[in-house]
Amino acid sequence: MEHLRQLTRRIVNRININLRGPKVDCGPYALELIPEEKFAQFYAFYGLSPDLPLHLKFKNSCLAGSYLLGRCTVEHSLIYKTDIRGDEFKRKGTHFDYEGLSIPLHHDEKVVIKDSFLIKTLVHNFSHDPENLEEFVIKNTLSLHHANIHGAPMEGAFLGPFATVDLTSLHDCVIGTFAYVQVGELSHQWIEPGMVWVRSEGSFDFRYRFPLEPLKKYIDMKPNERPTGMLFDFVESKKQEFESIYSRVQNQPPFSTKGASVSPYAVVKPKTLIGENVLVAQRAYVENSSLGRGSNAQENCYIIDSTLDGNNVTAHGGKIINSTLGQNVFVGFNAFVHGKPNAIITIGKDSIIMPHAVIDAQEPVTIPENTLVWGLVTCQKDLELNSVSLDKLAQVDGKWEQGSMVFQGHGKAFVEAFKHRITHILEANGAFFDGKDMGGHAQKGQDISFNIIQPYAEGPFRGMYPTMDIRHLVD
Structure with a gap:
């Protein structure tokens, strides 16, 4: 060599x-x-x-x-x-x-x-x-x-x-x-x-x-x-699940749903429901979960024992375990939404979990609708310093600090930019496909x-x- x-x-x-x-x-x-x-x-x-x-x-x-x-x-x-x-x-x-x-x-x-x-x-x-x-x-x-x-x-x-x-x-x-x-x-x-x-x-x-x-x-x-660390150990613990998939050229997904695409190089375990226009990309892992219409699990995502109501974006590397997500919830790059059977995480609709946020619940955690979450959250009280209503953030004009987070500028522009990007991701992935146009990745990925x-x-x-x-x- x-x-x-x-x-x-x-x-x-x-x-x-x-x-x-x-x-x-x-x-x-x-x-x-x-x-x-x-x-x-x-x-x-x-x-x-x-x-x-x-x-x-x-x-x-x-x-x-x-x-x-x-x-x-x-x-x-x-x-x-x-x-x-x-x-x-x-x-x-x-x-x-x-x-x-x-x-x-x-x-x-x-x-x-x-x-x-x-x-x-x-x-x-x-x-x-x-x-x-x-x-x-x-x-x-x-x-x-x-x-x-x-x-x-x-x-x-x-x-x-x-x-x-x-x-x-x-x-x-x-x-x-x-x-x-x-x-x-x-x-x-x-x-x-x-x-x-x-x-x-x-x-x-x-x-x-x-x-x-x-x-x-x-x-x-x-x-x-x-x-080293919990994130790396978690990914390593699932590595063997992909070995059979990569041992042959291609395998067919276990089911077919209208407008949806499940990569043959993804792991989809039993008791999983795939709704219409759902995209499950290669190297994604889904087990005992429900992905509502228009949701996606992008590359290196893990969705386990969770429910996604619909039009949910799980960006590259996002991990969702023992959680319930309302509609239009965005989970950012490499975020770790880690609930437990006795500490379920519930995220209200239209909320944004920032990239690289860690919600490692030691007790049940409920995130209200239309909320931005960042940083490290282990209990409900941590949300006081690590979250804000999107409506409140949109009113910020200037410098604003909360805990270890510092924001400067126009909060309305920040919120609008995030919402615009989430809509673009859903469109590109074919979440809104109605059977009349060319669709997005979920539809084109079938070919x-x-x-x-x-x-x-x-x-x-x-x-x-x-x-x-x-x-x-x-x-």
Whole structure:
């Protein structure tokens, strides 16, 4: 596996050159983190769909266990059990609007991954960088377990486990463990673990920082060690459930519901009800739960012993256990809504659970309708400092602090932006499909077929994949 070792060292050196400003050595977080034999054990797979552009190019790379959909170029990179989902990339002939300018696209957007190591990472949504509209570039980047790269091109970045970069361009930045940023653009920044930062320049700025010691209970990582904590242990405990699915090319979902799509690479356990127009994405896990009409379980979501009334969004990495959600509830990226049989979590309709919120109930917790929740909540009293009515937030104009949360700007703009985005997600996923139009991902996902790609099994190229160029039959 000498070629694999050489590639890993090359990637680490290139990332470290970019991170010489923050003075971070990513080597202890990458070298030997994944046992070498793992890279040769898993096939990669890609989706074929008549509705999506296809052009996959791989060169001097490893794709172990990864899923690719749309247009993607991978060069001199390792992507390990990573999902590259290009079904929302911009299309040729459309226009990108930015600060009053309308810029036409010359060709379909593609994701370009160079000199990077992505470990169990999700890449999704189109790039929001107005200077590079046709290419979503991930270069000289290390991204660790269960991080999300969502509409976020980056060069020279290090993402800790369970970190999320959302609609934000990164240049030479470190995003700490379980940190979430949606701020537009960052350069030469070190975002500390547990920071949740949402900013719209000139409009609003929301910041919350998890207390470090309590955060370690849920997720932590040290150099030369695997991640630890409740979040990581929870995901690891379900790992075997996916093994049978990935042991063959494709299996059929156990049922079919009108307008709904359940990926054959999702786990759906007994006593689960799937309503119309529901989307269950690959690597999602649903058990003993009811997903009402228009709801979705996106990649790396876990929904267990719970009821979702309808039009619920469970964003990438969201986890919902022993909970009841009213209609139109949004559970953000990597949020952990962890109820127990004797401590059920009830969330009223139209509420928003912020990305990277942790509701770890030690007693029954009831969240009123139309409420925003952030941070760490373990009991009903914690909501006094970690939640607010959306109506009250909409009246804020200026600086407002509550507990460890600091908000500045126009609360109404923050609320409207969130609601607009939730509606867009539901539309894109086909929640409102009435059988007359083309629908969204839930309907189009029914037409995807899957093909596998395998690495060299022995010799100096063991674990590496051959150079390939895959296109539509007529291109």
